[in-house]
Amino acid sequence: MKLITYFFISLGLIVGLIVPHAHAFTITHIPLSAGNDFIVSPVHFDFDLTEHRMGTSTLTIVNHSNETVDFKVAPEGRGNGVADAHDWITVEVPVFTLRPNEKISSSLVIQAPGGIGDGVYYANVVISENTRNGGGVMVVSRVSTEVFVTIDTQHALHPSGLLKKFEVPLVQEGSDVAFGIQYKNSGNVYMKQSGNISVKSVFGGKSVEVPVAPFYILPGEEKKIGIPYSIRQWGVYSVSLDLQGEHQKTNYLFVLPLRAIFLAIVLAFLVIRFRTLWIT
Numbered sequence: 001m002k003l004i005t006y007f008f009i010s011l012g013l014i015v016g017l018i019v020p021h022a023h024a025f026t027i028t029h030i031p032l033s034a035g036n037d038f039i040v041s042p043v044h045f046d047f048d049l050t051e052h053r054m055g056t057s058t059l060t061i062v063n064h065s066n067e068t069v070d071f072k073v074a075p076e077g078r079g080n081g082v083a084d085a086h087d088w089i090t091v092e093v094p095v096f097t098l099r100p101n102e103k104i105s106s107s108l109v110i111q112a113p114g115g116i117g118d119g120v121y122y123a124n125v126v127i128s129e130n131t132r133n134g135g136g137v138m139v140v141s142r143v144s145t146e147v148f149v150t151i152d153t154q155h156a157l158h159p160s161g162l163l164k165k166f167e168v169p170l171v172q173e174g175s176d177v178a179f180g181i182q183y184k185n186s187g188n189v190y191m192k193q194s195g196n197i198s199v200k201s202v203f204g205g206k207s208v209e210v211p212v213a214p215f216y217i218l219p220g221e222e223k224k225i226g227i228p229y230s231i232r233q234w235g236v237y238s239v240s241l242d243l244q245g246e247h248q249k250t251n252y253l254f255v256l257p258l259r260a261i262f263l264a265i266v267l268a269f270l271v272i273r274f275r276t277l278w279i280t
Contacts, residue, residue, distance in 0.1 A: 160187035195243035
């Protein structure tokens with residue numbers, strides 16, 4: 001009987017402590033090794049406000065440092081004459097403090113004003129943190145996420161892109177390779193592009209898929225993307241790029257022990273040379 005009584009008393013205390021402090025946002029502790037940075041996700045927000053002029057998403061921030069950090073979250077305009085939407089954004093928790101390895105998830109709400117016309121609008125959400133270094137000097141770090149907003153009641157916005165280059169080194173000696181993508185947005189709306197790079201030996205074997213992480217491109221913008229990859233075996237490989245809405249493009253890569261080949265050529269030359277001298 002006493003155990004049951006203690007159970008309900010404890011339960012009442014827990015409820016009494018939690019319920020008065022409940023919020024829409026959450027702060028949780030996660031098991032990470034402390035580092036010297038913080039993690040923000042997502043890095044892009046994509047809102048289509050054509051039908052409903054309001055959108056909601058979730059912003060997550062993780063304190064990956066070994067210090068208790070004060071954070072501030074604030075919308076900012078992109079400048080350079082770009083259609084601005086930062087005044088449309090409300091951050092649920094604009095100021096907060098996280099201990100090491102704590103995470104917060106809060107709402108980000110965007111609402112287009114009445115009478116706004118069709119078009120593409122942009123903003124940044126800037127996350128800044130204040131810490132003191134070993135000398136007691138205040139250090140401010142800033143990370144921004146991009147916000148893209150589309151309003152297209154007349155269906156006049158058309159995405160269109162062009163793959164300008166797919167760069168694959170012809171000959172590579174080491175195992176670390178860098179593939180390059182040069183892509184241009186030739187449409188009148190921002191684009192989100194992604195895909196895969198397939199690497200396969202021409203002598204057979206399984207194809208390895210290397211993901212091309214999603215990237216955004218503004219109208220008229222040309223962007224270069226680098227994709228690192230590691231090949232462990234010498235050989236000849238076909239490297240194929242497959243992007244959304246694009247025809248597959250294939251290049252070839254020769255991974256060769258160039259130094260060993262060079263030394264073998266030099267050694268063969270010396271052997272032939274000394275043999276000729278010896279015979280004569």
